[in-house]
Amino acid sequence: MSESFDPARWRPAPLLPATEARDGGLVFVVTVLCFLACLTALGVIAADRAARGWSGQLAGEATVIVRAKAGETPDAAAARAAETLAGVTGVVEARALEKEKAYDLVRPWLGDIADLEDLPVPRLVAITLDPRAPPNAEMLDKALKAQGLDAVVDDHSVWIKDIRRAADTVRWAGAAIFLLIAAAAGYVIAFATRAGLAARRDVVEVLHLSGADDGYIARLFQIRFAQLAAVAGLIGAVTAGIVGAALRLAGGGQGLTPALPVAWIDLLAVVPCPLLAAVVATVVAHRTALHLIRALQ
Template sequence: MTAFDPVRWRPAPLLPEADVRDGALLFVVAVLCFLACLTAIGVIASDRAARGWIGQLGGEATVIVRPTRGETPDAAAARAAEALAGTPGVAEARALEPAKAYDLIRPWLGDISDLEDLPVPRLVTVTLDRKAPADAARLTAALKAQDVDGAVDDHSLWIRGVKRSANLARGLGAGIFLLIAAAAAAVVAFATRAGLAARHDVVEVLHLSGAGDDFIAGLFQARFARMAAVGGLAGAGAAALVGAALRLAGGPQGVTPALPVSWVDLLAVLPCPLAAAMVAAAAARFTAAGLIRALE
């Protein structure tokens, strides 16, 4: 018989340290956190792409120039560029070379050898001032002041489409994240219910010893919060590895220009273990408290 050593003695935990169901719960929580982290990285990357496209579209405008009074298309484009160059809110206005204009319409017309015989309008590209960009009305007024027949495209239609897509991506990401959080809470609640059923005798002994309902519920809360934190750490680590692989495989633009994953995006996985622990703690607390009251 081993002699009792009060120095080395430590009280045993009121709940067992290990359970055969812990591995399955850890795996499920890790997978859910992995999916949540990937969703967050994807939403951040897509939002960055949308902001970049909006910045590029909002910083430029295109003017379609039609020649009048017998002047050549190139002369009309040159007059339009000169008229717009001095407009407040315009950083630069440049007439597009005819060859580039032909290249823009060639894919739509098919294999036509001689496009010079077609009445192709000339284009003027306008770079707007980033601080105080000129709007379409001001550009149109500048053209009319110089008697230039031109149509201004400030890309507002495309900008609205990009903004709409970005908002949709953010909404879908938030919805997926909430669904994953709800699934994690349901899993933890089920595990808490199973754990209480398996340890019904422990709960009764604690009650007989004078332990209150809050104390017993706190034991299950702490247990499942620790497990969820470990699962969240594993899932977040796996998601960070996948994000790093996508960043390395895709180069500076990420996987595609539509999903430019950056190294800073990987920081989005850092709150995952804490968030998983908080969700698990709340789910375990409410479930355990309700079941304990029902057992009384």
């Protein structure tokens, strides 16, 4: 009763009811959307890392296929090619691979036949290139021809282009999915703002007639939905972070699979989620509320 009410200690109550029954549903939906957005971000980062790793590996290596000419054994031709390539600027190491490696490459087609060693199987020379100034295939080819060697240089450029294209596709697809999810979250918040305004039309009317301007009323809804979205974003981000950590732990140093390596630092990608969710909610709720309040007049 009155004895327990001390005006001196009074603090203004929120002008919108503190909790609404439908808030739980909104938080759940936005949480799911934020979770999916965070997982998408983690997936894109991991895919990008994988692509960089593969293209980096391929760019730092080249393979030369050496065919022996008449009067020269395949092993001798391979040794000579390795020696020639080692002298080219930008080649860190050139190593003639054992003949077993060459046989391993053709065995799937020819089978495990006994006289395989009698076949004129080309030898392979593996080259490690200086990543800062790698020679191109033309330079390597020129050096080999200068020594009269019959060889084909594969600098993996075809593969690198494919991997880069695939990585770009993954990046753009990830960004598109992320934007779609953000748009869905914005739409859900706009829908909730409309419902909130419709349900609290009495509050809007009283505030309006008491002299509150449109921006003042819109800010009430904006703050309400920004807080809800921030909470939802936090729950979604934490959940996605836990899933990301589980993927990292499940796959050891390479993440769940070497194809999609998740690093601990990737988990930082989920940190901005609550803020982003709140910003999206702020913008959408403010615009929606302002539009609806003006329509009410």
